[in-house]
Amino acid sequence: MDNHKPPHDPDHLLEDLKKIQDLLDESGAEPPLLTESFEPDNIPLLSDVVTPAPQAPEPAAAPPATPAASELNRLDLELRAAAQLILQDVLDDFAPQIEAELQRRLEARMQRLLAQRKT
Numbered sequence: 001m002d003n004h005k006p007p008h009d010p011d012h013l014l015e016d017l018k019k020i021q022d023l024l025d026e027s028g029a030e031p032p033l034l035t036e037s038f039e040p041d042n043i044p045l046l047s048d049v050v051t052p053a054p055q056a057p058e059p060a061a062a063p064p065a066t067p068a069a070s071e072l073n074r075l076d077l078e079l080r081a082a083a084q085l086i087l088q089d090v091l092d093d094f095a096p097q098i099e100a101e102l103q104r105r106l107e108a109r110m111q112r113l114l115a116q117r118k119t
Contacts, residue, residue, distance in 0.1 A: 013094060017101055024105060 013097065017098070020098075020102065021105065024109065
């Protein structure tokens with residue numbers, strides 16, 4: 001596999017950051033007050049929210065694979081693995097930029113919220 005990385009598309013990154021900003025700037029998403037108390041028994045558990053999945057029926061026995069079909073399956077698995085590696089490389093390339101932008105915006109939002117509280 002070659003390690004050539006495609007050039008970063010700033011327009012695509014900017015669109016993603018704008019979507020993240022829209023999510024962060026929702027007016028109804030106010031942070032909880034730090035003075036609020038809570039009861040540990042009032043915190044919902046994941047097991048309370050998630051219902052168990054229904055049992056899937058047993059799959060039918062697969063017909064014997066032909067050599068061509070097994071070769072196609074092997075190629076399919078190999079291509080999927082390569083695609084996952086490429087996707088992870090792209091995520092690794094963009095993650096620091098996204099994290100830095102998120103940190104900057106969250107700090108700015110925190111400063112605005114603190115300034116509003118003081119007034």
